[in-house]
Amino acid sequence: MDKSKEIAKQDEKNIEKTRELYEVTPAVDIYENDDEILLHADMPGVVKEDISVDIDNGTLSISGIRKLETEGAATYEEFSDLEYVRSFSVPQTINVEKVEAELKNGVLRLHLPKSEAAKPRQIEIKTT
């Protein structure tokens, strides 16, 4: 009798946790040319205000939170509210001040320009 009470008590202690946003890795494309590195990331449903891009000590972190307004009963759901998170190592030669980000149709595009010193230089060969 005592034991069953104890079990019931423990059950009550099991507090319902608030549902946390689960983290998802967004698919990305990365391109590079002599002047810059380009990064495209799929983040459908994320608005500009909920995106953050940080570059710190050679690490680029992108994060985007999706909050979808839903009405009615879900017959089925294949996607939900989530946080897109991903980080990359970037070379120190990136000119952090000139990094540009744009968001269009749920795709985040980052332009990471290389600093002057990092750009390849063509050396002219002199003939004597």
Next chain:
Amino acid sequence: MYTRLSDINRLFGSMNLLQKKLNDLYSDSGRSSGYRWELDQTSPRTNLYENGDIFEIRAEVPGLEKDDLNVKIQGNYLEISGNRDSDAPEGYKTHKTERGVGSFSRSFTLPSDVDSTKVEATLKNGVLYLTLPKHEASKPKKISIV
């Protein structure tokens, strides 16, 4: 009831963790991390909601313009198709391409007929929103007893 729900949430939590670990594993080994535990790459994930007299559909279509998408409706049959072009810039070296390109098509059988003349479709932030009002005939009717 609630305890059960939290148990289920915890179970899914660990599944997500597993998925993440697997994804990390695949990307670590230098293989394309395009391998993901989901539908094939270009098929958009979709949600269906029923809200009184309307159905609402949401589909993830990042990077698509409205001209890239086609929505067809007949009775209770819905087809979403489209094409995603590569947005690779020219003159750049490619390091990673995980974002799928190509055409896709998904079809659905809705729980009841919809009025195809009143369907609205909007595209916002890479998500397609479809509002599909149910057909008059499939709306619930009150029968008065005489």
